[in-house]
Amino acid sequence: xxxxxxxxxxxxxxxxxxxxxxxxxxxxxxxxxxxxxxxxxxxxxxxxxxxxxxxxxxxxxxxxxxxxxxxxxxxxxxxxxxxxxxxxxxxxxxxxxxxxxxxxxxxxxxxxxxxxxxxxxxxxxxxxxxxxxxxxxxxxxxxxxxxxxxxxxxxxxxxxxxxxxxxxxxxxxxxxxxxxxxxxxxxxxxxxxxxxxxxxxxxxxxxxxxxxxxxxxxxxxxxxxxxxxxxxxxxxxxxxxxxxxxxxxxxxxxxxxxxxxxxxxxxxxxxxxxxxxxxxxxxxxxxxxxxxxxxxxxxxxxxxxxxxxxxxxxxxxxxxxxxxxxxxxxxxxxxxxxxxxxxxxxxxxxxxxxxxxxxxxxxxxxxxxxxxxxxxxxxxxxxxxxxxxxxxxxxxxxxxxxxxxxxxxxxxxxxxxxxxxxxxxxxxxxxxxxxxxxxxxxxxxxxxxxxxxxxxxxxxxxxxxxxxxxxxxxxxxxxxxxxxxxxxxxxxxxxxxxxxxxxxxxxxxxxxxxxxxxxxxxxxxxxxxxxxxxxxxxxxxxxxxxxxxxxxxxxxxxxxxxxxxxxxxxxxxxxxxxxxxxxxxxxxxxxxxxxxxxxxxxxxxxxxxxxxxxxxxxxxxxx
Numbered sequence: 001x002x003x004x005x006x007x008x009x010x011x012x013x014x015x016x017x018x019x020x021x022x023x024x025x026x027x028x029x030x031x032x033x034x035x036x037x038x039x040x041x042x043x044x045x046x047x048x049x050x051x052x053x054x055x056x057x058x059x060x061x062x063x064x065x066x067x068x069x070x071x072x073x074x075x076x077x078x079x080x081x082x083x084x085x086x087x088x089x090x091x092x093x094x095x096x097x098x099x100x101x102x103x104x105x106x107x108x109x110x111x112x113x114x115x116x117x118x119x120x121x122x123x124x125x126x127x128x129x130x131x132x133x134x135x136x137x138x139x140x141x142x143x144x145x146x147x148x149x150x151x152x153x154x155x156x157x158x159x160x161x162x163x164x165x166x167x168x169x170x171x172x173x174x175x176x177x178x179x180x181x182x183x184x185x186x187x188x189x190x191x192x193x194x195x196x197x198x199x200x201x202x203x204x205x206x207x208x209x210x211x212x213x214x215x216x217x218x219x220x221x222x223x224x225x226x227x228x229x230x231x232x233x234x235x236x237x238x239x240x241x242x243x244x245x246x247x248x249x250x251x252x253x254x255x256x257x258x259x260x261x262x263x264x265x266x267x268x269x270x271x272x273x274x275x276x277x278x279x280x281x282x283x284x285x286x287x288x289x290x291x292x293x294x295x296x297x298x299x300x301x302x303x304x305x306x307x308x309x310x311x312x313x314x315x316x317x318x319x320x321x322x323x324x325x326x327x328x329x330x331x332x333x334x335x336x337x338x339x340x341x342x343x344x345x346x347x348x349x350x351x352x353x354x355x356x357x358x359x360x361x362x363x364x365x366x367x368x369x370x371x372x373x374x375x376x377x378x379x380x381x382x383x384x385x386x387x388x389x390x391x392x393x394x395x396x397x398x399x400x401x402x403x404x405x406x407x408x409x410x411x412x413x414x415x416x417x418x419x420x421x422x423x424x425x426x427x428x429x430x431x432x433x434x435x436x437x438x439x440x441x442x443x444x445x446x447x448x449x450x451x452x453x454x455x456x457x458x459x460x461x462x463x464x465x466x467x468x469x470x471x472x473x474x475x476x477x478x479x480x481x482x483x484x485x486x487x488x489x490x491x492x493x494x495x496x497x498x499x500x501x502x503x504x505x506x507x508x509x510x511x512x513x514x515x516x517x518x519x520x521x522x523x524x525x526x527x528x529x530x531x532x533x534x535x536x537x538x539x540x541x542x543x544x545x546x547x548x549x550x551x552x553x554x555x556x557x558x559x560x561x562x563x564x565x566x567x568x569x570x571x572x573x574x575x576x577x578x579x580x581x582x583x584x585x586x587x588x589x590x591x592x593x594x595x596x597x598x599x600x601x602x603x604x605x606x607x608x609x610x611x612x613x614x615x616x617x618x619x620x621x622x623x
Contacts, residue, residue, distance in 0.1 A: 010052050070181060228413055239424035465597055568594055
């Protein structure tokens with residue numbers, strides 16, 4: 001997406017193949033090298049690059065092309081979302097896009113190849129090479145057969161080491177390509193990182209095996225090359241999957257963005273791009289559609305679901321003059337919205353904020369990279385010393401083997417495994433608990449937390465609307481459910497689920513049912529007879545089995561001139577005091593009861609809050 005900045009425009013690009021902080025520095029350097037790019041900020045955690053650029057000098061497609069190099073693949077973040085059909089939830093993500101992006105990076109293929117060829121190598125390795133090593137330690141006659149089998153020349157056997165060298169080379173240069181690419185970037189940027197550390201280990205182990213084998217020795221280290229390359233790439237693959245699952249949670253916000261709007265001018269309508277809207281324009285939003293931009297309701301009334309922005313499960317009744325949030329869904333009635341200042345959407349601003357967070361600088365591996373920067377020079381010095389001693393004792397071959405073996409033994413390659421594995425495990429555990437982590441450094445900062453703020457709806461509560469209690473007669477509740485079945489509204493659905501409304505599926509016709517509909521209702525409604533039906537922005541009414549029934553907001557009863565007793569008004573106020581939605585039901589001009597709708601507390605919420613307070617952490621609940 002693009003957001004106006006002082007430099008011109010801002011692009012948020014997804015870049016597949018980022019696996020370290022060094023990748024961030026490399027891509028930032030590539031982007032800022034172009035004329036017209038004012039700034040670039042990358043995050044390997046979310047594989048996102050934020051670029052401020054001048055479109056007069058550089059197009060976004062040219063920017064994408066320049067970043068798609070050295071094994072990286074760039075594309076605009078909004079391309080992750082594909083419209084596969086409209087619904088109340090809006091356009092949905094096409095999973096094939098993400099699948100194709102993942103296959104492009106080939107991490108899964110590389111991991112599978114590492115396992116396949118690694119197994120092919122290690123099984124005969126155990127059968128042939130390890131007994132050969134054992135024969136040098138113990139004098140068991142039958143082990144002598146291995147001394148000629150495991151050679152490069154094939155004398156007395158088939159030269160197994162040549163096969164081991166080929167297979168381990170495939171694992172190193174195909175499976176381990178992300179490591180080698182990271183090492184190349186690290187050297188080019190002159191910033192040692194864990195990729196360089198691991199790559200140094202596996203390359204040294206592989207070259208040691210080749211030199212040792214050509215020298216007639218059997219103490220080759222091809223098994224170490226295979227295991228280290230496959231295991232570290234597996235950790236990177238696991239981390240990539242965990243990050244993708246976390247990033248997919250952004251979809252709910254992203255699909256709420258609307259590209260087109262229905263412009264309403266003097267009773268006529270036409271489809272226009274959202275970016276062409278100006279303050280004061282009027283747009284028509286029909287039931288089930290999303291409001292494209294922030295504005296005010298110009299006329300009439302409607303009910304909107306603002307959950308994607310506020311998280312609240314309760315719908316909100318809007319009347320003329322009320323503010324309407326861009327990204328919210330009109331669940332009942334239609335709306336004519338006057339575009340507000342700036343012609344922007346709250347959802348657009350939220351998505352931009354999240355993308356800016358994702359493209360910020362993160363540093364889970366920076367400590368490991370700093371350690372690498374100190375370790376590698378020290379290991380290089382030791383290797384030179386060992387090579388000098390090896391040359392004195394064993395000539396050029398001894399010097400080469402001593403030099404390579406020092407890197408194999410002294411490089412703590414497990415740092416390259418620990419960093420992605422710890423990130424992936426932490427994100428995965430958080431996702432299992434319903435926590436979305438966009439910035440993995442939060443795990444490092446948790447120790448300093450002294451205040452925890454909870455959102456109530458959907459966090460401390462279930463977020464699913466149900467009938468909590470009701471004090472109306474059973475036949476009235478059944479009649480209310482019959483009427484509520486005709487509208488699309490979370491509270492109506494809760495009442496229908498609780499009291500089994502009869503008749504056909506929800507049909508928000510917003511007016512009096514015709515004779516054909518009445519016939520359908522009577523045929524399918526198990527005896528219910530809806531003689532008339534009216535939908536309001538804050539309720540429904542009609543005649544059911546000869547009785548006039550009204551269901552909805554207490555204000556609707558006042559507008560219709562129905563009697564509401566003080567006792568019912570008290571119950572309404574009490575329900576609101578608990579953050580729940582009171583729905584008044586009545587018949588023949590008089591309110592007779594209240595149905596309380598809301599979401600129940602989530603199981604274990606009190607224990608979680610208590611444990612936090614016991615640790616001296618202040619807990620705040622927002623509602």
